[in-house]
Amino acid sequence: ISSKRYQLISILAEQGDNYISGQMLSERLQISRTAIWKHMNELKKDGYQFESAPKKGYRLIKKPDNLNESTIKWGLKTNWLGKQIEFQESMTSTQDIAHDLARKGAAHGTVITTNNQLRGRGRMDRTWHSDNDGGIWMSLILRPDIPPHQASQITLFVAVTLVESLERHTGLDIQIKWPNDLFINGKKISGILTEMQAELESIQYLIIGFGINVNQSMEQLPSEINKRSTSLRMESDNNWDKLTLIQQLLHDFEKAYELYFETGFEPIKQKWLKHAYKLHELVHVKTFQEEYDAEIKGIYDDGALIVTKRNGDDERIYSADITW
Ligand code: BT5
DSSP states (O other), X not given: OOHHHHHXXXXXXXXXXXXXXXXXXXXXXXXXXXXXXXXXXXXXXXXXXXXXXXXXXXXXXXXXXXXXXXXXXXXXXXXXTTSSEEEEEEESOHHHHHHHHHHTTOOTTEEEEEEEESSOBOGGGOBOOOOSTTEEEEEEEEOOOSOGGGHHHHHHHHHHHHHHHHXXXXXXXXXXXXXTEEEETTEEXXXXXXXXXXXXXXXXXXXXXXXXXXXXXXXXXXXXXXXXXXXXXXXXXXXXXXXXXXXXXXXXXXXXXXXXXXXXXXXXXXXXXXXXXXXXXXXXXXXXXXXXXXXXXXXXXXXXXXXXXXXXXXXXXXSOEEEO
């Protein structure tokens, strides 16, 4: 979408119910009135509706509620996150597209999203079921100036940020299961996948992927997972507007990201512990090397999970599956 078309939507949006004249639009956008009229026709195809009145000009009376680049940008209150948006109705995996764009130099804050993924993936090449438009499937390209070992803090940061944003806007109670799952009432609602391209000392880019089940019914989740997973709709009996949720998430994410770089990890850690699922409870830990039962004690500054084993020893875990 051309930046003029995006500016046109923003200007009309700013006016609210007021009309703005074609002359004024043409001055502000530095394009002819014919060009404006052409942009409006294109926008109508996207579902925008305009009203025009003689001598008064134009006003916007309806924005589409379907997802696409312009509907996400319209009304998005961020400074850098989502200035570039890659949207397609369907993608293999937003992670793959994000890696591709990042390699080609895509800016910090680029957002990749789709209505359904054909090959959505979790950690270690596990399948992430997302071949339906009931969820939010999104990847963010970030270029933080941090050493690679700090990246695991970012996964925890993302979990905390998603929880707080979703709780604020849906009123639901959400827990975090280390390292990257969000749970409601004991069922998985969201998963986060952090991938990075790094040298020894510095990160070239991070790709933060997350999937959130939003409007799926129980039947729309595959039978292998539907006893262990849920959606915002199933937990709230409400059909959620994905577009609004995405805009709120991006806004909250940008704010939280800036705060993290100002205040460091400690506040994130406290918030993480507040939402930690099964904190101080006995769980089963399965790492590459071994399996044992242990109690969840907390997290360490480098993102590790701290558990207390039966013999009283504390262990730091960097990669494992936790079950119970
Ligand atoms: C995750 O992996 O939970 C990270 C998922 C990240 C998905 C996003 S969507 C946008 C971006 N593009 C991608 O291709 N991926 C990211 P993990 O912890 O490995 O959990 C995977 C497991 O979660 C699977 O083995 C299933 O048991 C379960 N699962 C799969 N799909 C699910 C769904 N829609 N809802 C709940 N659980 C699901």
